[in-house]
Amino acid sequence: MKKDNFFESVYKNVDKDNLDAIPWATLSPNMHLVEYLDTVNIKGKKALVIGCGLGDDAEALAEAGYDVDAIDISETAISMAKERFQTSAIDFRIEDIFELPAFMKGHYDLVFESRTIQSLDPMHRDDLLMIMANLLKEDGELLVHTNVQDDHEKYGGPPWPLYRRELERFKDHGLTECYNKEKKINRPIAPYDVVSLFKKEGK
DSSP, X not given: OOOXXXXXHHHHHSOTTOGGGSTTOOSSOOHHHHHHHTTOOOTTOEEEEESOTTXXXXXXXXXXXXXXXXXXXXXXXXXXXXXXXXXXXXXXXXXXXXXXXXXXXXXXXXXXXXXXXXXXXXXXXXXXXXXXHHTEEEEEEEEEEEEEEOTTOOOOOSSOOEEHHHHXXXXXXXXXXXXXXXXXXXXXXXXXXXXXXXXXXXX
């Protein structure tokens, strides 16, 4: 996939003293990830953050004890994340998720993504779901945070709404849904805040 310069342009043009101006930057770890970390045995495990942005989720994983890789397509985002977490052992990497190094396949005990799927053109969605599923080791887990739209509605993007039926497609790639938590929020498009946990069952 050809690299999209949109994300790079946002990071590159932001006032470095006003990072809150980045629409998706909270400057704190995702609350659903934090809740997940309270439930797992982390010792010796490898985690990946997809679309890591400024690095807060990756740092939360590292502090919890994971060996962490964190990827983003934006060179500036990766540079800023490295600067913010200079003493961390996180491997921040500039990567296009559609052109990942071969070693990453089947490499992770946990993959976390928050609203990355819906930020990319839905014409690539089936490929994207397969790529994410294939990053997991046997018994690895995929934690997905997204905004979901009712299946009967039709909206454009970006961001493009994710539909419930599309989350179900992870099952087509060998994953089992462990839980799905949904909360209605006050917005006209994709009005459901959803966090889903999937597991790649061992043989």
